[in-house]
Amino acid sequence: MIRRLSQARERGIPEATVARLPLYLRALNGMAERGLATVSSEDLAVAAGVNSAKLRKDLSHLGSYGTRGVGYDVEYLIYQISRELGLTQDWAVAIVGVGNLGRALANYGGFVSRGFRVAALLDADPEVVGDHIAGLNVEHIDELEAVIKRRGVSIVVLATPAAAAQQVADRVIAAGVTSILNFAPVVLAVPEGVDIRKVDLSIELQILAFHEQRKTDRMTGGPAMAEEWPEAVDL
Amino acid sequence: MIRRLSQARERGIPEATVARLPLYLRALNGMAERGLATVSSEDLAVAAGVNSAKLRKDLSHLGSYGTRGVGYDVEYLIYQISRELGLTQDWAVAIVGVGNLGRALANYGGFVSRGFRVAALLDADPEVVGDHIAGLNVEHIDELEAVIKRRGVSIVVLATPAAAAQQVADRVIAAGVTSILNFAPVVLAVPEGVDIRKVDLSIELQILAFHEQRKTDRMTGGPAMAEEWPEAVDL
DNA sequence: GTCCCTTTGTGAACCGGTGCACAAAGTGGG
DNA sequence: CCCACTTTGTGCACCGGTTCACAAAGGGAC
Incomplete structure (x- = not known):
């Protein structure tokens, strides 16, 4: 029989919550560096750019790790979130496609710091195979299956065409x-x-462009007037 | 008074819809290249990886551009979506921070193809200022305001530390x-x-790690047992 | 121990978005 | 012209997620 933990920590954390946990973790790490021992949901919410009720509900899905009247213990919360996200173990990541983007990713510091280890770089172009990037040898894509198996790769980053x-x-x-x-x-x-x-x-930029257009439309006059589509009426 | 268009094309397209329009646009461009004249909501939905009812509802927010019994005219729909997203105009983008990532972005082809034009690269490091990347001269961050004004930059990409x-x-x-x-x-x-x-x-990777951990947990046995936190009970 | 203050954890209303299922609208064949 | 068939556009029920607002819980002063 499974020992029942403190409370209703069912399997199943809402997807939206999972997506915010890394945000909280980053804010908490900043606070730990500045030596804060505890933090209130209000302060942490501000640092993470969310509303405090949402933050409390998010954290409540992991368990009851706060102390009423006090707040959350920074170190303890860091540990709990890290464990929930699976960052207490080490993840071997392979990057496939060593173009501009693949190179940038290989050199990106944010990975290593969080339990992720770039374990392999692969590419199809014989021109780049053999190059040394971020301390790694670029291997040929033919080695893909072997490399995944040999180095225990469980996450793959696709940066190919x-x-x-x-x-x-x-x-x-x-x-x-x-x-x-x-x-x-x-x-x-x-x-x-x-x-x-x-x-x-490119999708992110297109979404920005949409809103930017809306804003400037609103400035300059009526909505969708200047650029009327002439053949629309005939439909 | 504003001329009333064909139908209920209110200001205000749902955010979730806006985020999918670029996806439809990409799928449509692929179809146009392959010479398709019309496409059904079903086929377009499959190509974009969404459900067809959602696609039809999304498109209905732009107007009534389909023909019952037939489908959508590919070229016409491309034009309508492009116009709605503001891609019929040309957007000047500045990239600030020319590290690995900034370089990758500057060379990324996906921008130019969609009405975006990288109009400036800026950095604080005197070492990289003056470099030529993707046909552009890297300028010093001191020039930021002047460059924005002079080149009509309306979207900025931050790739700084x-x-x-x-x-x-x-x-x-x-x-x-x-x-x-x-x-x-x-x-x-x-x-x-x-x-x-x-x-x-790094957040994207952490979300993947969370799900990956869930999957392997499910394989190996009970949930959250192998790595019990010993000090949890004392709270 | 009691009272007051702070802050958590959560019930409940609300809101945006999704998907079903179908009426409306158009095409093509005879 | 009429009928059978296709496919859009949308009303409606549903669902996950957000926010409010408050009761419950803990800390500290006296």
């Missing part, structure tokens, strides 16, 4: 990887049980 | 920019009316 992404994804999934961070501008088709997260630089 | 991001943000906002894409791992404080979008590589 769009055309190659699906086929690389298929291979890493066949090799047993179930977590992929995709920077290629394509919608990947993956089987049930594989987690994909997508980062798309 | 975390410590510098807030202060650069303050300056670009003071210079009149109201749209910022932030890659620095900090929560920026900005006044009302300024749009910030944040891309955080």
Whole structure:
């Protein structure tokens, strides 16, 4: 029988909460560095840029780690969030595609600091295979399955051209990887049980452009008047 | 009085819809290249990786651009979405911070193709100022306000170290920019009316790690047992 | 021990977004 | 012209997530 912990810590933390935990963690680390021992939900919420009720509800999903009238113990909360996110273990990450972006990712400091270790760099271009980047030797894509197995890679970052992404994804999934961070501008088709997260630089800019256009429209006059589409009426 | 358009095209497209429009646009461009004249909501939905009812509802927010029994005219829909997103005009983007990431962004092809033009690169490090990257001369951060004004920059991409991001943000906002894409791992404080979008590589990985941990936990046995926290009971 | 102050944890209303399911609208064949 | 078929556009029920507001819990002073 499983020992019942302090309280209702069911399996199943809301996705929206999971996405904010790293934010809280970062804020807490800053506070720990500045020597704060405890922090209130209000202060932590401000530091993380969210509302304090939301923060408390988020933390309540992990357990009851605060003290009423006092706040949260910074170190203890850091430990709890880290453990929940799985950052107390070390994750081997492989980056496939060593173009400009892949290189930037390989050199990005934010990974190492959080339990992530870039364990391999792979590329199809014989020109870059053999290069040394961020202390790693770039290996040929043919080695993909072997490298994943040998180094215990469990997360793969795709920084390949769009055309190659699906086929690389298929291979890493066949090799047993179930977590992929995709920077290629394509919608990947993956089987049930594989987690994909997508980062798309151009989409982010397009969303900004939409709002920017709205703002300047509002300045200059009526909505959607200046650039009327003439053939719209005939539809 | 404003001429009433075909139908209920109120100001205010749901945020979730806006975030998907670029996805549809990309899928449509692929179809246009392959010579398709029309497409059904079902086919377009599959290509964009969403459900077809959602797609139809999204498009209905722009207007009634489909033909029942037939589908959507590919070219016409591309035009409508582009116009709605503001991609029919040309946006001057400045990238601040020319480290690994800034360089990768400057060379990223996905920007230019969509009405975005990298109009300036800026950095504080005298070592990189004067370098030529992606056909542009890297300018000193002291020139920030002048460059923004002179080149009509309306969107700024922050690729600086975390410590510098807030202060650069303050300056670009003071210079009149109201749209910022932030890659620095900090929560920026900005006044009302300024749009910030944040891309955080390390957060994405942490979310993947969370799910990956869940998956492997489920394999190996009980939830959260192997790594029990011994001091939890004393709280 | 009692009272007052602070801050957590959460019930409940609310809100935006999703997906089903179907009526309305259009096409094409005979 | 009419009927059978296709596909859009949307009303409605549902769901996850946010926010408010407050009771419960702990700390500290006296």
